[in-house]
Amino acid sequence: AQSVTQLDSQVPVFEEAPVELRCNYSSSVSVYLFWYVQYPNQGLQLLLKYLSGSTLVESINGFEAEFNKSQTSFHLRKPSVHISDTAEYFCAVSRYNQGGKLIFGQGTELSVKP
């Protein structure tokens, strides 16, 4: 069975500092990998995804994530965060040909302070 572990439940950082949100998954088969962001009292928005090809994927607002197959990780990074990045971030995996079933991690609450 698949599982997703987000190692940090809360990550407080100062504005303009770099941040890394960690995600590890377990699966015996190939998977698709996703990061979603949830702002307070809102639904989830897809931030970025890894399907195939380059192991480094980027979002339009400066986040990037790297798929590391040997370490079964998909950590999310940003070199300089803004106050507006304060949100909860969810890592998710989906198996190939599994009809879109997403398995989510517990979430990491990113809090950016001035």
Added chain:
Amino acid sequence: SQTIHQWPATLVQPVGSPLSLECTVEGTSNPNLYWYRQAAGRGLQLLFYSVGIGQISSEVPQNLSASRPQDRQFILSSKKLLLSDSGFYLCAWSGRGRTYEQYFGPGTRLTVT
């Protein structure tokens, strides 16, 4: 463009009362539809998914049920709510060819008292 709606946005219901949450999608046809529940500090749990009208798959045994009376309408129901049903309920859709890429609605905050 596609949009997904959920209502109500918030709901407070007593234990033992019925529940009906509605989700509709616009701008696409034949979507896959999903219901998730988000409990505090516990991530998201897939409750039901549907690949077509009247076709519902349940992921977790519980006192909730789902129905899909129309192509772009997905309803989550309960005959008798439990305290443990409190949470944030999210509906999502995906296209048939890209089922892994899901788009979420704004959610319904349910508090069972």
